[in-house]
Amino acid sequence: MDFEVVVIGSGVAGSICAWKLAAAGRKVLMIEAGPSVDRRQAVERFALGEKANDTYPMGPDQPRFHEPDRYFEQRGREPFTAVYEKVVGGTTWHWLATTLRFLESDLRMKSRFGVGQDWPLRLADLQPYYAEAEKELGVAGAALPPLPATYLDQQVALAARKFGYRVEVLPAARNSVDYDGRPACRGSATCFPICPIGAKYDASVHVRKALQAGATLWSETPVTRLLTRDGRVTAVECRRAGESIQVSAPLLILAANAVESPRLLLHSGLANGWTGRFLMGMAGQVSRALAPRPVWPFRSPQVVSGITQFRDGPFRRSRAGFVVSIGNDGWPDGAPPMVARQLVExxxxxxxLQAAVREHVSRQLLLVSNCEELPRPENRISLSDQKDSLGVPRPRVHFALSRYTLDSIDESVLVHARIFQEMGASHVLHYEQADDPAHLAGTCRMGERGQSVVDSQLRSHEWPNLYVVGSAVFPTAGTAPPTLTVAALALRCAEMLAKTRSS
Ligand SMILES: Cc1cc2nc3c(=O)[nH]c(=O)nc-3n(C[C@H](O)[C@H](O)[C@H](O)COP(=O)(O)OP(=O)(O)OC[C@H]3O[C@@H](n4cnc5c(N)ncnc54)[C@H](O)[C@@H]3O)c2cc1C
Ligand code: SF4
Structure with a gap:
C-alpha cells in the first residue's frame, strides 16, 4: 500500500483536502470510521423514526443527543449534548447549512475587546478561500442567487422593524438553482436531519470528487492510533474488517472533528499541553410562540432568514455576539403528530380534528439565537477511563457556559419576546436550557508554538508531517456557524500542501 497522503475523516474538512490533493496528482487514502449513506434508506429511516438521530447508521462509538452519558463521560456543570455523525461525508449530512463568513472582529477578539484570543490569520487571508468554498458548497446568497424570504419571515420582519431589527436572508449551502449536478431546493423543510434530494450540500459531494480524482476511500475503518518514529508520524493503526492493520504515508491529515481529533492525538501520545483544551460551541436559545393568524411554516428550508446585527459591537467586551434565526419548522414540542395526539386526547x-391541527400548526413561530462562546482552558476533551467498543478511551468532557455567553442568552430572550409581543403572539415559551449540540470548535487551536497545537498553516508544532483540519483549530468560536470557515481553511491548507512536494 503505497500512499503519499492519509486523510483521517471524510467530512467536509477531510474530503476537500483529499479531493484537492488527489487532483494535484497525489496518491491519497481517505480513512473513514463510518459506512456510506444510502439517501433513500436514510429518508425512510427518518420518516419512520422517532427522532432525527435515527436517520443515519449509528455505531456504538458516537454521541446521542438524548443520551449524553452514553458515549461522553460528562464531567462538566451541564451535560455536553453535542451530536455528530460517523458516516462517509460526516456531519454535513445532518447540518442545516447556514454559511456566514466570519467577521474581522471574530478573528481579533483579544485586540478589539480584550477577551478570547486573536487568530494568527487576518480575514483578508481567508477571503479568497471563502469565495472558493462558497462556490464548492454552492452557497445561495453568495455563489448562487439567494433563496426567497418566506411569508413567515416577512411577518417576523414587519414586527422586528418596530425595534430597528433588520431581517435578512442568510447565505446557505443549499441550491437555489440546479447546480453542480444537484437539483434546486424544493422547500420540504427537512434539511436537518436530511435533504431527500441533495439540494442541500453534504460532503458526499467532495468524497465523490476525491474518488473521481483518483483517491481511495476505506469506509467502516476507524483509526485507533497514530504511530511515530524519529519525530515524525509514520503510520496509522486502524480496524478494517475486524483486523487491526497499519498503513503508512509521508503526510497525515487529521480531519476527525473537534472531539475525535484531540481524542486520537491524546490516545496516541501525540498531544501537547494544549490539546483538547478550549472546547467551544455556540449556545442556542430557542423560543416559540403561537401567532394570531396563520404564518405557514413547513413550506421552505427550516431557516431562510435571520437577524445578524447583534453579531458585533463594543458590547463584546462583556457579552457574546449572536445571530437570530427564524425557524420555518414549527415548535420542537409541537410537531403535527404531537399536536394531533393532544387534540385527540x-x-x-x-x-x-384535521381543521384544528391545521389551525394550530400553521400559526407556530420559532426563533433561535446562537451565541458565541469564549475559549476557556477548563472546557476540554480528555480521555476517560472507560473504553469504547475498540478499546480506545472514550471522550471525557468538562464543559460549562460562561457569564459572557449566558448574558447574551438573556439578551436574545428579550429580542425574541419583543418580536412575539409585537406580532400579538400567545403561548410564548423560552426554553430554559441553552443547548449546544451542533457547532463545535477549539481543542487543537492554531497559534504560536508553546501556546497552541498547530501553526497558521495547520501543521502540528511537534510533528512536522501531521496537519489538523476542521473547527478544532479555531482559536475562537466566532459569531458565524463554523463550516464555511472549516471549508475555507481546508482549501487553503490543501492548496499549500499541493504546492509542496515533500512535507
Ligand atoms: C444538527 C446540526 C446542524 C448544524 N448546522 C450547521 C449550520 O447550519 N452551519 C454550519 O456551519 N454548521 C452546522 N453544523 C456543524 C457542521 O455539521 C460541522 O461543522 C461540520 O460538519 C464539521 O465537518 P468536519 O469535516 O470538520 O467534521 P465531521 O463532519 O464530523 O467529519 C469527521 C469525520 O471523521 C470521521 N472520524 C472520526 N473519528 C475517526 C477515526 N478515529 N477514524 C476514522 N474516521 C473518523 C467521522 O466518522 C466523520 O465522518 C451543524 C451540525 C449539526 C449536528
Ligand atoms: S428545504 Fe427540502 S429540498 Fe430544500 S434543502 Fe431543505 S431538505 Fe432539501
Missing part, C-alpha cells in the same frame, strides 16, 4: 376527531 381532548376529544377532537374527523374533520374537526
Amino acid at each position: 381532548r376529544g377532537f376527531k374527523g374533520k374537526e
Whole structure:
C-alpha cells in the first residue's frame, strides 16, 4: 500500500483536502470510521423514526443527543449534548447549512475587546478561500442567487422593524438553482436531519470528487492510533474488517472533528499541553410562540432568514455576539403528530380534528439565537477511563457556559419576546436550557508554538508531517456557524500542501 497522503475523516474538512490533493496528482487514502449513506434508506429511516438521530447508521462509538452519558463521560456543570455523525461525508449530512463568513472582529477578539484570543490569520487571508468554498458548497446568497424570504419571515420582519431589527436572508449551502449536478431546493423543510434530494450540500459531494480524482476511500475503518518514529508520524493503526492493520504515508491529515481529533492525538501520545483544551460551541436559545393568524411554516428550508446585527459591537467586551434565526419548522414540542395526539386526547376527531391541527400548526413561530462562546482552558476533551467498543478511551468532557455567553442568552430572550409581543403572539415559551449540540470548535487551536497545537498553516508544532483540519483549530468560536470557515481553511491548507512536494 503505497500512499503519499492519509486523510483521517471524510467530512467536509477531510474530503476537500483529499479531493484537492488527489487532483494535484497525489496518491491519497481517505480513512473513514463510518459506512456510506444510502439517501433513500436514510429518508425512510427518518420518516419512520422517532427522532432525527435515527436517520443515519449509528455505531456504538458516537454521541446521542438524548443520551449524553452514553458515549461522553460528562464531567462538566451541564451535560455536553453535542451530536455528530460517523458516516462517509460526516456531519454535513445532518447540518442545516447556514454559511456566514466570519467577521474581522471574530478573528481579533483579544485586540478589539480584550477577551478570547486573536487568530494568527487576518480575514483578508481567508477571503479568497471563502469565495472558493462558497462556490464548492454552492452557497445561495453568495455563489448562487439567494433563496426567497418566506411569508413567515416577512411577518417576523414587519414586527422586528418596530425595534430597528433588520431581517435578512442568510447565505446557505443549499441550491437555489440546479447546480453542480444537484437539483434546486424544493422547500420540504427537512434539511436537518436530511435533504431527500441533495439540494442541500453534504460532503458526499467532495468524497465523490476525491474518488473521481483518483483517491481511495476505506469506509467502516476507524483509526485507533497514530504511530511515530524519529519525530515524525509514520503510520496509522486502524480496524478494517475486524483486523487491526497499519498503513503508512509521508503526510497525515487529521480531519476527525473537534472531539475525535484531540481524542486520537491524546490516545496516541501525540498531544501537547494544549490539546483538547478550549472546547467551544455556540449556545442556542430557542423560543416559540403561537401567532394570531396563520404564518405557514413547513413550506421552505427550516431557516431562510435571520437577524445578524447583534453579531458585533463594543458590547463584546462583556457579552457574546449572536445571530437570530427564524425557524420555518414549527415548535420542537409541537410537531403535527404531537399536536394531533393532544387534540385527540381532548376529544377532537374527523374533520374537526384535521381543521384544528391545521389551525394550530400553521400559526407556530420559532426563533433561535446562537451565541458565541469564549475559549476557556477548563472546557476540554480528555480521555476517560472507560473504553469504547475498540478499546480506545472514550471522550471525557468538562464543559460549562460562561457569564459572557449566558448574558447574551438573556439578551436574545428579550429580542425574541419583543418580536412575539409585537406580532400579538400567545403561548410564548423560552426554553430554559441553552443547548449546544451542533457547532463545535477549539481543542487543537492554531497559534504560536508553546501556546497552541498547530501553526497558521495547520501543521502540528511537534510533528512536522501531521496537519489538523476542521473547527478544532479555531482559536475562537466566532459569531458565524463554523463550516464555511472549516471549508475555507481546508482549501487553503490543501492548496499549500499541493504546492509542496515533500512535507
Ligand atoms: C444538527 C446540526 C446542524 C448544524 N448546522 C450547521 C449550520 O447550519 N452551519 C454550519 O456551519 N454548521 C452546522 N453544523 C456543524 C457542521 O455539521 C460541522 O461543522 C461540520 O460538519 C464539521 O465537518 P468536519 O469535516 O470538520 O467534521 P465531521 O463532519 O464530523 O467529519 C469527521 C469525520 O471523521 C470521521 N472520524 C472520526 N473519528 C475517526 C477515526 N478515529 N477514524 C476514522 N474516521 C473518523 C467521522 O466518522 C466523520 O465522518 C451543524 C451540525 C449539526 C449536528
Ligand atoms: S428545504 Fe427540502 S429540498 Fe430544500 S434543502 Fe431543505 S431538505 Fe432539501
